[in-house]
Amino acid sequence: MNEIRDALASHPFFSGLDERGLATLAAFTFVRDVPAGEWIARTGAHADVFHAVVHGRAGIEIHAADREPLVVATVHTGEVIGWSWFMEPHRWHFDVIALDAMRMLDLDAAQLRAACAADHELGFHVADQLTRVLAARLEATRHQLVDIYGIAR
Amino acid sequence: MQALAADGYRVVGPVERDGVIAYADLGSGDDLPTSVTVEQSPGRWRLHHDDSGHRFGWTPGADSWKQFVYPAHQEVLRIRRTDGSFVVTSPPPAAQPLAFIGARDCEVRAMAVLDRVVLDPLHPDPRYAQRRDGVFVVAVTCGVPAATCWCTSMGGGPQPAAGFDVRLTEVHDAVGHRLVAEAGSDRGAELLLRLEMGAATTDDLAAANGVARAAADGMPRRLDGAALPALLQGTDHHPNWEAVAERCLSCGNCTMVCPTCFCSTFSDHTGLTDDGSAPIETVREQDWASCFQLDHSTLGGHAVRATTKARYRQWLTHKLQTWTAQFGTTGCVGCGRCTTWCPAGIDIVHEAAVLAGLPTAAQPPNSQKGSSA
Amino acid sequence: MGSLAEPLPITAPDPMQPTPYRVVATHPESADVTTLSLVPVDAALPVALPGQFMTVWVFGVGEIPISVSRMGVAGEVLLTVRTVGRTSAAMVGSAVGDVMGLRGPFGTAWPVAAAAGRDIVVMAGGLGIAPLRMAIDALVAAQAGQVTVILGTREPAQLLFGADLDRWRAAGASVHVTVDAADRTWNGAVGTATAMLQRLGVHHDMAFVCGPEMMMTSGARAVIALGAQPHDVWVSLERNMHCGIGHCGRCQLGPHLLCRDGAVVRWDTVDELLEVRGR
Numbered sequence: 001m002n003e004i005r006d007a008l009a010s011h012p013f014f015s016g017l018d019e020r021g022l023a024t025l026a027a028f029t030f031v032r033d034v035p036a037g038e039w040i041a042r043t044g045a046h047a048d049v050f051h052a053v054v055h056g057r058a059g060i061e062i063h064a065a066d067r068e069p070l071v072v073a074t075v076h077t078g079e080v081i082g083w084s085w086f087m088e089p090h091r092w093h094f095d096v097i098a099l100d101a102m103r104m105l106d107l108d109a110a111q112l113r114a115a116c117a118a119d120h121e122l123g124f125h126v127a128d129q130l131t132r133v134l135a136a137r138l139e140a141t142r143h144q145l146v147d148i149y150g151i152a153r
Numbered sequence: 154m155q156a157l158a159a160d161g162y163r164v165v166g167p168v169e170r171d172g173v174i175a176y177a178d179l180g181s182g183d184d185l186p187t188s189v190t191v192e193q194s195p196g197r198w199r200l201h202h203d204d205s206g207h208r209f210g211w212t213p214g215a216d217s218w219k220q221f222v223y224p225a226h227q228e229v230l231r232i233r234r235t236d237g238s239f240v241v242t243s244p245p246p247a248a249q250p251l252a253f254i255g256a257r258d259c260e261v262r263a264m265a266v267l268d269r270v271v272l273d274p275l276h277p278d279p280r281y282a283q284r285r286d287g288v289f290v291v292a293v294t295c296g297v298p299a300a301t302c303w304c305t306s307m308g309g310g311p312q313p314a315a316g317f318d319v320r321l322t323e324v325h326d327a328v329g330h331r332l333v334a335e336a337g338s339d340r341g342a343e344l345l346l347r348l349e350m351g352a353a354t355t356d357d358l359a360a361a362n363g364v365a366r367a368a369a370d371g372m373p374r375r376l377d378g379a380a381l382p383a384l385l386q387g388t389d390h391h392p393n394w395e396a397v398a399e400r401c402l403s404c405g406n407c408t409m410v411c412p413t414c415f416c417s418t419f420s421d422h423t424g425l426t427d428d429g430s431a432p433i434e435t436v437r438e439q440d441w442a443s444c445f446q447l448d449h450s451t452l453g454g455h456a457v458r459a460t461t462k463a464r465y466r467q468w469l470t471h472k473l474q475t476w477t478a479q480f481g482t483t484g485c486v487g488c489g490r491c492t493t494w495c496p497a498g499i500d501i502v503h504e505a506a507v508l509a510g511l512p513t514a515a516q517p518p519n520s521q522k523g524s525s526a
Numbered sequence: 527m528g529s530l531a532e533p534l535p536i537t538a539p540d541p542m543q544p545t546p547y548r549v550v551a552t553h554p555e556s557a558d559v560t561t562l563s564l565v566p567v568d569a570a571l572p573v574a575l576p577g578q579f580m581t582v583w584v585f586g587v588g589e590i591p592i593s594v595s596r597m598g599v600a601g602e603v604l605l606t607v608r609t610v611g612r613t614s615a616a617m618v619g620s621a622v623g624d625v626m627g628l629r630g631p632f633g634t635a636w637p638v639a640a641a642a643g644r645d646i647v648v649m650a651g652g653l654g655i656a657p658l659r660m661a662i663d664a665l666v667a668a669q670a671g672q673v674t675v676i677l678g679t680r681e682p683a684q685l686l687f688g689a690d691l692d693r694w695r696a697a698g699a700s701v702h703v704t705v706d707a708a709d710r711t712w713n714g715a716v717g718t719a720t721a722m723l724q725r726l727g728v729h730h731d732m733a734f735v736c737g738p739e740m741m742m743t744s745g746a747r748a749v750i751a752l753g754a755q756p757h758d759v760w761v762s763l764e765r766n767m768h769c770g771i772g773h774c775g776r777c778q779l780g781p782h783l784l785c786r787d788g789a790v791v792r793w794d795t796v797d798e799l800l801e802v803r804g805r
Contacts, residue, residue: 012727059710071708074716076725099710139744140718144706148738149652149680229542234585238546238567238625275786276541276771389802416775419542419768423586432586437542442774450776451766452739454611463804471778478781479772 004029007105011052012078013129021122028111034098040081041096047084049106053077056102061095072144073137074099083130085109154179156347157252162289165221166254167211172200174214176221179254186211193299193489196498206330209255209323212299215494217412218253218260219267222284225441229280229419234433243279252289255321258313259304259488261292263412265316269480270415289340292317296364301489303374303502309486311372312365313337319344322361333361374502376511378473378483384509385474389466393507398462400497405443407468407491407501413484416449418442444468473505541771544583544627545571547603549620555686559653560618561595561606564626570601571628576638576660577736577762577790580605580630581770584620588613591767593657593789594631603628606656606686632770634790636661636734636760638668644731647674649719649745651737655686657762657789658736662690666697673699674730678719678741680706702726720744729753735793736762743800746793759793780805 004026008014014025031054034040040051040058051058058081059071075081075096081104084092090109116123154164166179169186179185191211192199198214228244256264264285271281295304295311304310313320318341322333333353336342353361377384388394408414423435442449444467450457458464476484485501492500506513546567553561574580574594582605583589590613595606609615620626638661646665650658655677665673675694679685682705695701704715704722715722719741733749735742742761749759765777767785777784780799782791799805 057715059716061710068709071710071712071716073721074714076715079725097710099713136721136724140721143718143720143740143744146740147680147706148740149678149684149706230540232544232583232585232627237548239544239585239627241543243540243543271773273772276773278773279540389805415773417769417773419589419774421583421586421589435585439542442776444775444778450778452764457765458804460804466804467778470780475778475781479778479783479787 004031004105007031007054008052011054011105013052013080014125017122017125021119021125024115024119024122025107025112028108028115030106032104032106034102034104036098036101038098039095040098040102040104041084041092041094043092043095045092047082047090047092048109050085050109050112051081051096052105052107053079053081054103054105056098056100056104058102059097059099061097063095069095071099073140080129080133083134086113086126086130154182154252154254156344157289161249162252163247163249164252164254166291167213169200173198174200174211174216176216176218182208185255190297191299193301193493194498195301195492195500196495198493205325207323207325208332209293209295209321210297212295212297212302213257213260213488213490215410215490217410217488217490218256218264219412219414221251221253222264222288223267223271223281223415227280227439229437229439232421232435232437246283250287250289251284252291254291256290256292256313256317257295257488258292258309258311259295259302259307259486260412261290261313261316262309262486263488264288264290266413266480266482266484266486267415269482270413273480290317290337291319291321292337294320294322294361294365294368296323296368298368298372299489299493300373301492301500302372302487303376303378303489304487305369305372306374306376306502307378307483307485307487310365311368312362317341322364324357324360324364326360328356328360331357333357335361374487374489376502376506376509378485378487381483381505381509382474382477384511385470385505388470388508391508393504394462394466397465397499397504398460400499401461401465402497403445403461403464404496405445406494406496407499408443408445409441410490410494411472412488412490413472413486414441414443416442416444444471469501469504469508472501541629542769544581544589544629545569546625547628549622549624549626550602551622552620555606556684558609558618559606559684559686561604562617562620563598564603564605564628565598566601567625571603572631573597573601574603574631574660575635576664577636577657578631578633579657579767579770579785579789580628580632581767582607582613582617583627583629584613584616585625585627587616589627590614591632591764591770591785592617593762594660595656596659596663606653608653630770632767632785633788636762636790638664641665641671641732642668643670645672645674645729646732646734647676647723647726647730647749649676649678649723649733649735649737649741649749651678651719651741651745652680652684653686654737654741654762658734659687659690661734662694662699666694666699669698671731674726675699675701676719676722676726677701677703678705678722678737679703682708682712682714718744720748723748723752727752732758732760734760734790739763739800746797750793756794756797757792760790761793761796762789763791763796764789 058075060073063069189211271278292313317337320335472484547564551563596604735745768774772783772786
């Protein structure tokens with residue numbers, strides 16, 4: 001249990017949480033090793049786990065019938081995968097694949113949501129951190145959208 | 154004028170032509186506009202005649218001396234292809250040095266402002282330098298400022314203080330009607346000696362200074378020009394830009410009549426050959442341009458200032474604010490041309506005052522805003 | 527400036543006059559980017575400093591400003607150009623032996639000397655790596671302070687100067703490449719240069735940023751958010767630098783004539799100007 005607690009405490013997403021918060025999370029966090037090439041999430045599947053990357057690299061992939069699958073973002077050591085687990089309908093919007101051998105902290109999403117609702121200090125921490133992730137992804141998406149390296153339209 | 158012509162100068166000065174005061178080659182003093190007065194207000198310039206016999210009773214028109222040293226169109230150089238390279242030739246320099254007759258203080262200062270830009274120490278323009286080199290300036294004290302004049306707000310006065318070889322002041326008092334001439338350089342003094350005019354008396358000089366003082370006191374527009382660069386800071390989103398843009402036609406008249414505007418276009422022209430062979434010569438030309446042109450400033454082929462609001466903001470802030478940072482002087486000499494020749498009558502003094510949060514200057518006493526035909 | 531009536535000496539050659547240079551090699555870098563190697567036909571122009579630009583004139587086509595990618599020996603100039611308009615297309619399509627007219631070098635340089643002993647991050651977006659090449663060369667050669675290079679581009683096929691990246695790494699620089707999108711064969715990061723900087727998450731004493739304006743704005747703000755002083759962040763801004771000598775007035779950005787006071791400018795002198803639409 002202490003190992004899990006320490007792993008959580010040293011992950012940037014959870015750093016700053018107090019002992020009580022860490023202990024709460026440790027109760028439903030598991031360490032998982034994923035080999036390269038394994039799917040971590042599939043579009044439409046139930047988002048019942050929140051993944052925090054301990055090391056390794058995952059690719060967020062978008063696919064459609066008219067084009068080759070495209071990696072639109074990579075998630076690296078110290079970062080987290082997605083927020084689909086946080087909001088209804090708790091379904092993944094993208095495919096996520098392990099591009100390297102990875103180690104992740106898997107948190108049970110239903111218990112995490114319940115913990116956030118019960119302990120607003122913990123809930124605020126998680127929402128605050130997720131907002132930062134969202135803001136960065138949103139800016140990146142906008143730059144990709146306007147194709148800043150392309151010829152200006 | 155005849156003495157200057159005899160010395161080899163190309164003598165240019167004011168003439169009455171097509172109902173305006175234009176600057177053109179002069180033959181003799183008889184070519185100068187005589188008994189002429191000028192009425193100016195935003196969007197209006199009218200020439201009138203009286204029986205005063207005055208030589209300099211008028212205020213300038215759209216022409217400025219810029220057109221002689223920095224022409225609206227000029228050939229820059231020619232590039233001719235050779236076997237495996239190319240050679241560049243420059244157009245021949247002007248045969249004669251220029252003499253300007255009747256330059257007002259605002260115009261003398263405008264030449265100094267333009268010098269700072271085009272003769273910057275790192276990359277002086279050799280064509281401008283050649284034309285500018287040794288210009289003989291016969292300046293004249295402004296006795297009757299126009300209603301759009303504001304030179305005293307922009308660091309000048311009606312009487313040129315420097316930058317001339319000879320300074321004339323037209324005096325018409327109880328003693329009589331005369332031109333008081335003062336030398337501003339050795340060659341100016343030498344010219345005056347040669348002309349063997351009667352020496353000016355102390356009273357003459359006092360009278361000349363009196364003309365300048367009266368003109369300064371009667372200057373219709375006043376604004377703290379030196380404070381404008383600081384006061385215009387932070388006005389990027391001022392609602393007045395939008396208000397001006399509703400009237401501004403983005404025609405660029407203000408930039409074409411401005412005696413300091415220097416923006417230009419360089420373009421290469423490669424002519425066709427008579428026999429259909431590959432062209433071997435390109436002529437590089439320079440033409441006046443305007444920040445009111447949509448394609449003046451671009452990035453990646455896109456117009457940077459796509460709206461009239463943005464272009465007017467560029468024009469006014471460049472003249473009254475950023476020019477100082479760029480070249481160490483103000484970009485405006487207070488001549489009022491941009492206001493007079495604006496077809497919409499947009500008044501730079503009024504707009505600057507609104508933007509800078511200064512009391513808006515009084516309308517010119519003989520303003521006929523809105524009544525121009 | 528003396529009195530108006532005083533003669534004004536002509537002290538310099540005509541800055542509008544192109545100097546003949548001959549193409550001696552072409553190095554295709556990607557589908558639409560080529561580096562031209564040019565040597566003077568007769569006399570050479572002055573050596574360009576890192577970040578300076580030259581204008582390139584192609585007979586009968588036009589003249590455009592191009593950042594100097596690298597200086598070789600004996601006056602050799604390397605120019606990396608992307609097909610965008612007529613003149614750049616003519617350059618990309620040029621052959622060994624073709625003669626072009628160069629003017630310059632013009633503008634400001636990256637303040638490489640001021641980076642001595644300081645940790646610096648160099649952020650390049652797309653073709654923005656070209657004006658930074660000589661600066662990175664100089665920074666890694668000086669070996670003072672940690673040099674971090676972040677290179678962002680649209681897709682792996684558009685990555686430029688792969689050999690340089692290896693060389694900079696070997697010289698001790700920390701080099702990070704990221705692309706906007708890739709297929710799964712791409713063995714690197716996908717995301718923006720800013721995202722990469724945030725991932726590193728460390729303070730840098732100084733930053734050189736060059737790329738599309740949006741990328742520079744985002745990158746400069748992110749470097750500052752991580753603790754750099756705004757006056758230690760430098761960006762390279764571009765407008766239509768038409769004459770290169772401050773006489774045509776087209777490349778103005780507020781108090782800056784970007785061909786003369788730029789292209790390399792201090793972030794705190796342009797930050798607020800870039801926030802205003804149409805400035």
